[in-house]
Amino acid sequence: MMAEPTILLEGRGIDKFFGKGRQRRQVLFGVDITVYAGECLAVIGGSGSGKTTLTRVLLGLEDADAGDIRYRGEVLRKQTVKSLRSQSGLVFQNPFDSLDPRWRVAKSVMEPLRLRHHDWSPEQISAHVDDAFLRVSLDPTVYRNRFPMDLSGGQAQRAAIARAIVDHPTVLLADEPMSAIDVAARVQILESFKAIRAAEPKMALIMVSHDLGVVKHIADRIMVVHDGHAVEIGTAAQVLERPKNDYTKRLVDAASM
Template sequence: MSDVVLEAHNIVKTYGSSRHPQVVLHGVDLTVHEGECVAVVGASGSGKTTLTRILFGLDAPDSHVDGLDVRYEGRSLMGDHAHEAHDLLRMQSGIVYQNPFESLDPRWPAGRSVAEPLQLRRIAQRHHHAHQEPMLDDAAIAQAVADALETVALDPQEFMWRYPVDMSGGQAQRVAIARAIIKQPHVLLADEPMSAIDVAARIQIIDAFESARKRNPNMAIVMVSHDLGVVQQLADHIVVMLDGRIVEQGPTEELLHNPQHDYTRELIAAATM
């Protein structure tokens, strides 16, 4: 795990006016390595979602901060050539949101939703003839959709034409995971992927993420959660946030068995592990 995929240095984020600023991140540093699953945990309002949105180029940190930088595979998302790094990150990342019924188009069957990232890639290929990847054809996309659905333990024959309204929450979230992994991303953001899922379906979601990692072992995952019981199953490294600061971080087993901060102990005590 020597290759750094994402890194953030001295991230500060302020909302509100200059007269009434609300600082939500206070000089945060974070590093994510290839093949690693990093869980960012903390209560609502701790800054974890804001931090991960900045890491993935979905939000911008405060500028004019000494030592500030956000990098994807060594390329800065800040400064004059940031658009090139943003384009690369967008092409090579996937996102799983909290509520699959909000992230999936209700008018589209699962197969079309899962195929969408590859359809968009094909459109981009047509506009950039010098693209090094081979042009995707319909058969290749259909096979990739079937492979992605099988990876998350959904039968392609059954789910290719099923609409979100005919799915359980757990099934819909697995379709969303299939869509996020179909283009073999280098990095995946999972933003509270269990929060809208009933307890019975959580094991299936955990299994889906584990299968996705086996299929693409170099993929890094950044998972946002408030539930240590969930991240214990998936994360290699845990980052604990409180009031916009990282108060503790370390390898999962070490942090859970020997927490150093009172807040981490509170989270562990509250978790269903």
């Protein structure tokens, strides 16, 4: 008998508003979401659907206006949020936002370790940095001492991923990590994510994307968000091959997979 999957993160009845007074508008409506240890959950939807806001709220990067969020079974409060943030890795659309242009790439990658592990020796930190480079298929002897401006978009994104995983996060959030990358580099980045998941079997990967071609190759489950509502959730095969919601059907029909 297979063990029940471990719930790592969950949100129930999440509401979120932006703005004040007459400009106040609701962007999330009673969303429920569950993230299991070891899975890749893709959150998909069009621009402005609320998918990025949902994942930011889920990781404690923004506050919900209603609803509960739990990490490892504990409601997110000040101390829990601090713990979650220290155990999360973030990858964004533009890799150059994660890499200080004044620093050599290795310094950007090691920064999370220097901030969190004051008792580590330079040799320990350096070994972890080299390991992170290797996990994203960047030769540390070649890339450690380069500046971000010396990297292609795909190389920079892999360096940004190395920075996000260098301290072995429990949750890795990748928000549109391939939308600004050319097709050839996307394949390398997808392979990097697969290698990271293989090396970190208990880590949860939350992939925010509008690209169903990318999602198809990495997601275990898919949540579809439309106008602030979670309109469908299921395994990748269920959602992509047998969509139930009309909006999901339109997304699948429009995708070239």
